[in-house]
Amino acid sequence: xxxxxxxxxxxxxxxxxxxxxxxxxxxxxxxxxxxxxxxxxxxxxxxxxxxxxxxxxxxxxxxxxxxxxxxxxxxxxxxxxxxxxxxxxxxxxxxxxxxxxxxxxxxxxxxxxxxxxxxxxxxxxxxxxxxxxxxxxxxxxxxxxxxxxxxxxxxxxxxxxxxxxxxxxxxxxxxxxxxxxxxxxxxxxxxxxxxxxxxxxxxxxxxxxxxxxxxxxxxxxxxxxxxxxxxxxxxxxxxxxxxxxxxxxxxxxxxxxxxxxxxxxxxxxxxxxxxxxxxxxxxxxxxxxxxxx
Numbered sequence: 019x020x021x022x023x024x025x026x027x028x029x030x031x032x033x034x035x036x037x038x039x040x041x042x043x044x045x046x047x048x049x050x051x052x053x054x055x056x057x058x059x060x061x062x063x064x065x066x067x068x069x070x071x072x073x074x075x076x077x078x079x080x081x082x083x084x085x086x087x088x089x090x091x092x093x094x095x096x097x098x099x100x101x102x103x104x105x106x107x108x109x110x111x112x113x114x115x116x117x118x119x120x121x122x123x124x125x126x127x128x129x130x131x132x133x134x135x136x137x138x139x140x141x142x143x144x145x146x147x148x149x150x151x152x153x154x155x156x157x158x159x160x161x162x163x164x165x166x167x168x169x170x171x172x173x174x175x176x177x178x179x180x181x182x183x184x185x186x187x188x189x190x191x192x193x194x195x196x197x198x199x200x201x202x203x204x205x206x207x208x209x210x211x212x213x214x215x216x217x218x219x220x221x222x223x224x225x226x227x228x229x230x231x232x233x234x235x236x237x238x239x240x241x242x243x244x245x246x247x248x249x250x251x252x253x254x255x256x257x258x259x260x261x262x263x264x265x266x267x268x269x270x271x272x273x274x275x276x277x278x279x280x281x282x283x284x285x286x287x288x289x290x291x292x293x294x295x296x297x298x299x300x301x302x303x304x305x306x307x308x309x310x311x
Contacts, residue, residue, distance in 0.1 A: 019303065019306055019307055019311060020311060021045050021046065023046055023047075023078045023079055023306075023311065024046070024047040024048075024049065024076065024077045024078050024079070025038070025041050025046055025047065025048045025049065025077065025078070025079045025080075025081060026048075026049045026050070026051070026073045026074050026077035026079070026080045026081065027041075027048065027049070027050045027051075027081045028050075028051055028052050028070055028073060028074065028080060028081065028082055028083075028093055028095070028102060028107060029051075029052035029053075029082060029083050029093040029094055029095030029097075029098060029102055030052070030053075030082070030083025030084070030094065030095065030096075030097070030287075031083065031096055031097060031284065031287040031288075031291070032056070032058075032097075032287055032288075032291035032295075033286060033287040033291045033294035033295040033298060034053075034081070034083050034287075034295065034298070035050070035053055035056060035058075035060065035061075035097075035291070035295070036291050036292050036294070036295025036296070037081070037295035037296070037298040037299045037302075038050050038060075038061070038064055038081075038295075039060075039061035039063065039064060039295070040295055040296055040299045041299050041302075042061060042063035042064055043061075043063065047065070048063065048064050048065065049064070049065045049066075049067055049073045049077060050064050050065070050066055050067070050073065051066070051067045051068075051069065051070050051072075051073035051098075051102075052070065052093065052095040052097060052098035052102055053066075053097045053098065054097065054098060054099055055096075055097045055098065055099060056097045070093070070102045070103075070106050070107055070110070071106055071107075071109075071110040072110075074107055074110040074111050074115075075110045075111075075112070076112065077111070077112070077115060078112070078114075078115055078116070078311075079115065079116050079118065079302070079306070079311075080107065080111055080115055080116070080117045080118065080135075081118045081119075081298075081302065082094075082107070082117065082118065082119035082120070083095070083119070083120060084119070084120020084121060084140070084141050084298070085119075085120050085121040085141070085262075086104075086119030086120055086121060086122055086126065087104060087126070090104075090123065090125060090126070091103065091104060091105075092104060093107065104126060104129065105129065108129050108130055108132075108133040108135060109133060111130075111133060111135045112135070113133075113134040113135065114135075115135045115136070116135070116136045116138060116306075116309070116311070117130055117135050117136065117137045117138070118137075118138050118139075118140050118302055118305070119137065119138075119139060119140070119141075120139065120140060120141035121139065121141045121262075122137055122138075122139040122141075138305060140298065140301050140302060140305065143301050143304070143305070145300070145301060145304065146297055146298070146301040147182050148182055149297045149300075150182075150286050150294065150297055151182040151183045151185070151186045151187075152186055152293075153285060153286040153289055153290035153293055153294055154183050154186075154187075154260060154285045154286055155183060155186040155187035155190050156190065156289060156290065157282065157285030157286070157288065157289035157290070158183075158187055158235055158258055158260055158282060158285065159187075159190060159191065159194070160289055161258050161280055161282050161285075162233050162235075162256065162258060165256050165258075165278070165280060166232070166233065166256055168232070169195075170191060170194040170195065170196050171194055171195035171196065172195060172196070172197065173196050173197070173232045173233055174196070174197045174199075174230060174231045174232045174233075175191050175196045175197065175198050175199070175231060175232065175233045175234075175235065176198075176199050176200075176201065176224075176227075176228070176231040176233070176234045176235070177191070177198065177199070177200045177201070177235045177237065178200075178201045178221060178224060178234065178235065178236045178237060178238055178242055178243075178266070179200075179201065179202070179221070179236065179237035179238040180200050180201070180202040180207045180208075180210065180211055181237060183237045183260060184200060184202075184237045185210075187235060187237070187260075188200045188211070188214070188216055189214065192214075192215065192216065197217075198216050198217065199216065199217035199218070199219055199227070199231070200216050200217070200218060200219075201218075201219045201220065201221040201223075201224055202218070202220070202221060203220065203221050203222070208220065221238070221242065224242065224243075224247050225246045225247045225250050226250075228247050228248075228250040228251045229250045229251060229252060231251070231252070231255060232252070232254075232255065232256065233255070233256045233257075233258065234251065234255060234256070234257045234258070235258045235260060236257070236258070236259045236260060236261055236265075236266040236267060237260050237261060237266075238261055238266045239261040239262050239263075239264075239265070239266060240261075240266060241264075241266060241267075241268060242266040242267075243257065243259075243266060243267040243268060243272070244268045244271065245268060245271045245275075248267075248268065248271055248272055248275055248277055249275060251277060253276065253277075254278075255277060255278070256278050256280070257272065257277060257278065257279045257280070258279075258280050258282055259279060259280070259281045259282065260282055260285070262283065263283075265281055267279055267281070269281070
């Protein structure tokens, strides 16, 4: 990969700052904007700019956070005290620049196309999803420990969904001595659940067994925990939703039933920003190497 590349990291949380610092530590020029509210001072190798446009102008690689936006018009920048317009970024970008972002939508991709820059969604990469599942699972267990008066050991846990996060979370819970049941839709996944020494149930049958658990973790990004399921849960159950927006829990119904729900979004950036930043940096480097940049 060309060591003369200049990177511009715009917005995001601590993991983006960590990714920027790790990029700079590998010998690249790295600019940042959108982190003025960070509790920690930026790494000395990073060049801090006064505006997004100045930061982006002249950069070869522009890195937006994951998700890149929460309102489709501004960059997702919780550590910035001003709004960063997506249009400001695309208009200032060089014609041959590459813009990376997490969970890009077709509107932004079209905006980049009109500006003559290439947009790449790094959140769609398999290696990022697999590695991100590790801090997500560990963070979910941390949330459970902070919100329960008992140990994970011997607690009865249901993990809804047996994808990347579900697999790692189930294994971690089992290693801590929990009684783990995992749900899945596909028969092949149900077979893997049983092969890994866990109790298995079809996701469609969750309501039938919901009352038997102390902690329920949802990993499916569609409505699973509706009134039919929630009404069958224990009154003191802890529900942890790990699914991205719009989530997998009917939050209004859960509130009416006095069920405790924690919607634990963006756990990698909150519980392990250094690791999460390294995962992002490694993924970007993989893509750039494939592009021959």
